[in-house]
Amino acid sequence: MHPAAPGHETPAYGGRPKAGPREWAGLAVLTLPVVLISVDMTVLGFAVPHLSEDLAPTAGQLLWIIDVYSFVLAGLLITMGTLGDRIGRRRLLLIGSAGFGVASLAAANAPTPEVLIAARALLGLAGATLMPSTLSLLRNMFRDPRQRLFAIAVWASGFSGGAALGPIVGGWLLEHFHWGSVFLINLPVMALILVAAPLLVRESRDPRPGRLDPVSVALSLGAMLPAVYGVKKLAEDGLAIMPVVAIAAGLVLAAAFVRRQLLLEDPLLDVRLFAVREFAVAVATNLMIVFAMVASLFFITQYLQLVLGISPLYAGIALLPGLVLSVAASFVAVAVARRLSLGSVIVIGLALVAAGFLAITRAPTEGGLWLIVIAFALLNIGVGLTETLTNDAILTAAPPERAGSASAISETAYELGAALGVALLGSVLTAAYRVRLGEVEGVPPEAMDGARETLGGAVTAAEGLPSSAAAALLDAARTAFTDGMHLTSAIAAVIVIIAAVQAGVLLRGHRSPASAPPDARHGAA
Incomplete structure (x- = not known):
């Protein structure tokens, strides 16, 4: 990182430089992409x-519209994080922002599902440059561990703040304008x-980056894409030869990728970081949390609008308390980390997330608004407590010159989980909804075919039916969707409980770097 101008950094105890006004102003700029991507994910739901x-x-197209962004982004995050270490993290941030x-x-302006899927894939390509750039720049701007933990809390709160906004x-946009306005x-x-980053954020890069290995880039993509394809096809169509072969091919390429990284002098991904227990557990926890949380937004937003009949604006307001509490919990985690072990805080947070999912399993087809408000609040308080400390553990495990690679691993866990x-x-x-919906008396087969695709398809199909048949179809579809939501929430709760047990066992007694005495912290950053 380039030397700070006089007055922008002040010495701290133990020789640690303290961040000055420019760094804190730069933090606001680096939080903007986080807010933006969070807004984008929430609005799309x-x-x-x-x-x-x-x-x-x-x-299938609807699932691709939602998740192709995350798959492309996850496949390229490692490459882009390493690229930022080489060409400059701020430069990569600016390129990605324009893209x-x-x-x-x-x-x-997409006119068809296929065009929208392609546009979302391009968003994933550009987004892959944003997230590792912001977190790795933050790692090099805030060298003092306590300042860095607070900065990470601000950065992490951008996810919840964006989700609240x-x-x-x-x-409001969806009630007054075309759905394309959510992207504008x-x-x-x-x-x-693009205007503020060159003024407030200093460039940083690895002074000895080494050679970018094209084979590793190809292997990372080759491991991700066939495995993802196979998982999606198995979920959509059931057991078949091609999806199984695709998953197997992805696993083989993943093993080849890891082996190559261990042999390279300048690996694309420093897999040895996973030997650090705090790092490995933090990455796994991030993946599992986001895995469950993004799925919850996928079905909660549909439940509020299409089952309970709430407008998009009021559905957003209903989720606002939970999202605001997530922001508050991010800062509470900073104080709690000084008194409790890293594992204890993560277990408490994950227990709250699991409790929220278990509450959703009790949601009715009518009058379930307040239960969802409370359940979503529990979910978000737990996430806010957890993600600040997991991100700090990930960054602290890596040396400053490898911040881009460590940040990319963290963001890969986020995006792959999403x-x-x-x-x-x-x-x-979707599968539970289709099985539960079955046939509805008085509804023609072509209308049932559309209704089985999605709950939104059932609402559209009902518009062309006689009132009695439309009412019967909507009642059956809403019941089927709610039953499917119960099953999905129960599975998510089990996943989160497994993550909590893992963290509690593996991180017993481990403390956050910000809670350590100055001498111990000096070597951590």
Whole structure:
């Protein structure tokens, strides 16, 4: 990192430089992409009913619209994190911001599901440059461990803050404008980043980056894409030869990728970081949390709008308390980390997440608004407590010059968890919905075919039916969807409980770096 100008950093005890005004102003800029991506994910969930009505995607296309962004992003995060270490993290951030704006414009004007899927894939390509850049720049701006933990809390709260802002802004947009407007809100944020980042954020890169290995890049993509394809096809169509072969091919390429990284002098991904227990557990915890949380937004937003009949704006307001509490919990984690072990805080957070999912299993087809408000609040308090400390553990385990690689691993866990959450739990929900819906008396076969695709498809199909048949179809579809949501929430609760047990056992007695005495912390960063 380039030397700070006089007055921008002040010495701290133990020789640690303290961040100055420019660093804190730069933190605000680095939080903007986090807020933006969180808004984008939340808004898209609320736009699903509108997309279903306008573009009429199949169930498979709808899942691709939602998760292709995360799959492409996850496949390229490692490469982009390492690329940022080499060409400059701020430069990569600016390139990605411009690309994200262009892709958002394309998505907003997509005329078909196929075009929207392609635009979302381009958003994933651009997004892969944003997240590792922001977190790795933060790692090099804040060298003092306590300042860094607070900065990570601010950064992490951007996810919850964006999720809180998204439903309000998105709900208003969806009630007044075309669904494409939810992508256009990205443009002013990207413009602000392009103007402010060169002024407030110093460039940083690995001074000895080594050679970028094209074979490793190809293996990382080759491991991700066939495995993802196989998982999706198994979830959608059941057991078949091609999906199994695809998953096997992905696993073989993943093993080849890991082996190559261990042999290279300058690996694309420093897999030896996983030998650090705090790092490995933190990455796994992030993946499992996001896996469950993104799936919850996928079905909760549809439940509020299509089962309970709440408008997008009021559905967003209903989720606002939980999202605001998540922001508060991120900062509470900073104080709690000084008194409790890392494992204890993570277990408490995950227990709250599991309790939220168990509450959702009791949601009725009518009058379930307050139960969802409370359950979603529990979910988000738990996530806020957990993710600040897991991200700090991930960054602390890596030396500053490898911050991009460590950040990319963290973000890969986030994005892969998000993609798998929709692909797997979303597919479980879709399958349960189809099985439970069955046949409805008085509804013609062609209308039933559309109704079985998605709950939004059932609402659209009911519009062309006589009132009695429409009422019967809607009642059956809402009941089937709610039953599927119960099953999906129970599975998510089990996943989170497994993550809590893992963290409690493996991190027993381990403390956050910010709670250690100055001498011990000096070597950690």
